[in-house]
Amino acid sequence: MDTLWKSKSVSHNSGKEKGESIWGQKEYRNEAPSFTLKNDINTEVAVIGAGLAGILTAYMLQERGINVVVIEKDQVGSGATRNTTAKITSQHGLIYQKLLRYKGEERAREYARVNQMAIQKYEEISNHLHIDCDYEILPNYIYSLRGEEKIRREAEAAKRIGIPAVYTKETTLPFQVKAAVRFHNQAQFHPIKFMDGVAKELTIYEHTNIIEIKKNGLIITEQGNVKAKSIVIATHYPFINTPGYYFLRLHQERSYVTALQGWKKQDNILDGMYLDEDKNGFSFRTYSDYLILGSGYHRTGDNNPLDAYEKIETAAKKWYPEASIVYRWSNQDCITPDGIPYIGRYSARTPNLYIATGFNKWGMTSSMAAARIISDMIVNKESEYEKVFYPRRLMFSGSKVLLKDTGIIAKSQLSERLKMHQDKLEDIQPNQAGSINYNGEKYGVYRDKENRYYFVTTKCPHLGCSLEWNQNELTWDCPCHGSRFDYHGRLISNPATRDAFDTCQRKLIKK
Structure with a gap:
């Protein structure tokens, strides 16, 4: 049996992030029963990684009658999902004018449709499983402090492919903007409450360290072996280097987030979710009585990152002088050169191995899109949305980023x-x-x-x-x-x- 991947050594020491997110607080968790792998098992599909993408992929496969298990080295929701801002939106920065220019109208429509579907699917699953995850339907805005023309072009591009976008100069932000594009009927929620609710429906083996993966679908762990017909890698960053070579086509970026209390006044209530089109700008959303304020982007490993928390604190004092920061945390996102995730077969040489990664800071709808596409491919051998996310696509729009990486x-x-x-x-x-x-x-x-x-x-x-x-x-x-x-x-x-x-x-x- 040829080896696809083998760990040089498995680390049992888990370092801790500096700061726990508001989503990670124990009082919000309603954890699923925890299972530990004790024997060798057989399954149709093994999903590696119990973050949102892995959980949703397993859920969609199980709903379609597929026997599936999830393998997680830590516990459900212990990775990137707990550090997100949890905006469920198809508005991924100023992406649609770029998609039309480099991918064409058909691919741009596919991207928009599957992400719009993702918003509806969150509401559908929440209602079906009776999950109280503080789901709210709200508009999402991308705003600019520098210019109007790029915002106007984005609104026109979105409308051209079927998204009811609105160009506006009116927002409820605590400062004046040059322009903004608004998408109606987007959503926000508590990601861990949602994920715990879905995880209850699944068989998940937590605290299971994978030692080796064989090309025939045998997954060797410290606790036992899992034999699967298909394997889905949903580990945020893919750990199998070859084939696939994703380490040449991905980098990671850090961003920083705080939660403020005491920010509310009659004249400063936000009507939705907001993000600056400038990568060095600010992100806004609310949760309960909190304002979630984020900023401070830099490439992971930048040897001179700015003091991100100080930047956010300074802005918070300016805009909300009576507020106090009660939570602070950071997140890490996988970035592709062209801004489109890698979703589909891991490589041409591994037809039964699938990948979901490179969500480019938009993990909520991208996770749901990945679950839909990969479950379609496993059950039906193809998906109507797979072409735009094809992992081995040409990326003319990302050539500069690829060279820089x-x-x-x-x-x-x-x-x-x-x-x-x-x-x-x-x-x-x-x-x-x-x-x-x-x-x-x-x-x-x-x-x-x-x-x-x-x-x-x-x-x-x-x-x-x-x-x-x-x-x-x-x-x-x-x-x-x-x-x-x-x-x-x-x-x-x-x-x-x-x-x-x-x-x-x-x-x-x-x-």
Whole structure:
């Protein structure tokens, strides 16, 4: 049996994010029964990853009579889904004018239809399963502070492919905008309440570490083996490097979010969800008595990220001076060069292996779209929406991004191989980090406020890029593919599958 993927080592230490999202609070959770794999099993489909995309794909397959199990290394909803802003919208920035220009009207209509369908499907599932997930139908706005013409073009593009978009200069934001495009009948909800409600209907094996995947569909875990006719990889970032080579066609980006209390006044109630078309702008939505305010985009592994939380706090004091920040958290998104997710067969050489990734900050409707497309492909061997999301498509519109990503990967790997001298240990200031050379090896060092030092191996265990320090969250992040580690070197997020901590480092710490 040929091996499709094998873990070099499985990490059992899970690093923690700095800050817990409002969705992750225990009082909001209504968890499904937890199962642990104890024996070898057979199934028609195995879904790897119990985030929203994985849960919805399994649910749609099960609704169509397919025997399906979900395998999760942690627990349901422990990944990217809990950190989203949870806007259910087909308005993905200024995407429709770009789709018409580079993909044509037919593909643009497919993209719009499946994302509009996703909004309706959330409401349908919530009602069918009687899930109280605070589902609200609201308009969504993309606004601009800089110009009107691009907003006008987006409204016209959306209307051309059947979305009732409205061009406007009137909003309920706490500042004046140049223009905005409004989509009616979009939605927002509590993503974890929804996911827990759906997860109750499924067979999910949590805390199950995968060791190896064979080409014949055998999944080997520490707890037992799963034999499947088809496998769906729904792990946010795909961990199988070849075939597929997604690490050459994806990067990850960070963004930062807060929840404010005490922001409401008679004259500043928001009528919907808002996002600046400028990537450095702000995102707004409400939940209960909270205002969820986000900003601070940067590429994961950027070696000089701005102080995102300070930026948000400054804006909050300006616009809502009586409000206080009660939650703060961050999210990570997989980005494709052309802004369209990869949904479909993993590669031409693996006809029974499927992928859902690269949601480009729009994980709610993209997860539902992926569930619809992949379930159609498994049951019917094809989907009416698969062409626009085809993972091996040509991407003329994304060529510049692809070249930039390639350059960053080459630069980072070269930097790690050269092991260039960076800092002296004694020069690293409290609550700061740097990198040092020791016996010809490069190490990252964080010095805490009590003058304790923490060492990590700066060579990312995924594909060998050089980890960079993120002062916002006190983490070591990979600029190439987005793996993240806490300052102890413990793995936080994939595609790496093990910690940035080795025996050489242990010897260094002892000395």
